[in-house]
Amino acid sequence: MKPILAIISALLVTVIPFLVLFDIGLLYHIRIMNLIFLFIIFMIIGGGISTWFSNENRIRYSVYYGLIILLLFGTIQLLNIVNSYYIYLLAPIFAGFAGIIAKNEKDNIKNGFNNISNINYKSFFVNLYKRNKLFLNASILIFLASLIVGSVGPFLSGSFHNFMMNLTLHYFSEIRGDNPTTFAIFLNNSTLAFLYLYIGGIGFGIFSTLQLIQIGLITSFISVQYPYSILFLLPHGIFELSAYVIATAAGFKLLSITISMIRDFIALQDDIPINEQVDEILDVNYLKFKDSLILIVIAIFILFIAAIIEANITVPLAHYILSLISH
Known part of the structure; x- marks a missing residue:
């Protein structure tokens, strides 16, 4: 064509x-x-x-x-x-x-x-993990640390407790509707994962890290402050939160690519055609970029599964259990 x-x-x-x-x-x-x-x-x-x-x-x-x-x-x-x-x-x-x-x-x-x-899927995922172990482990540690910090919030008073309450209220004010559809949930969560956790990695990982910390803080804080809210987090929450961790790791991978390309462009040589050097830089960093894409695609696929569970199982089941408890 x-x-x-x-x-x-x-x-x-x-x-x-x-x-x-x-x-x-x-x-x-x-x-x-x-x-x-x-x-x-x-x-x-x-x-x-x-x-x-x-x-x-x-x-x-x-x-x-x-x-x-x-x-x-x-x-x-x-x-x-x-x-x-x-x-x-x-x-x-x-x-x-x-x-x-x-x-x-x-x-x-x-x-x-x-x-x-x-295709040997087991080997594919094992090798993917090995190549990105540093980023995945860093993402997991950041998320676990934020869960721990957020869980003590309800037992504290003063500025931190007020900060967590305001953060939680602001976060849930962004969610539209009492009975969101699968598409609405998936669109909202995948936007968060792609734009903030993944693309946010370009900004030296700051946006990705802050967003993941916020998710961890809010999740643990609201689970301890309002125990019944756990009904609205499980079982889809396991998938959703795992996807956010993977998306953040993809963002960290994107950060490493950004740093590598900046370093390579600074080191451009005058005696070699620019277009040849740019092509080489793109080729060298492409495999890393491909890994970041695979990670974010996996994260978005998991979010799709989570959205189906949340809209069709979690929310109706949670309302049903609460109705039984209230009676």
């Missing part, structure tokens, strides 16, 4: 569905951050398509696609539909990421689908 046709096809299969979902989101008052998450997902799909079907799998066509999206949303911004300006920065960046994936994984994806029954 010619590059221009690849970009057009990417626009058709991403922009139109997204705008439809955007209208639905406005109709049902979906939070703007969730809509931005949908935008990013469609950008990744579109960027991958434009590179996959372009001549020689050129990544720059993916970036072109992102720039086109940027201009389209600039027009929408003038109509005061979208108020988040940094959405412009995300368009070419995520389209470019998708292009890198499509360029490097085209043959692997095709072979994977053809030989899916022959």
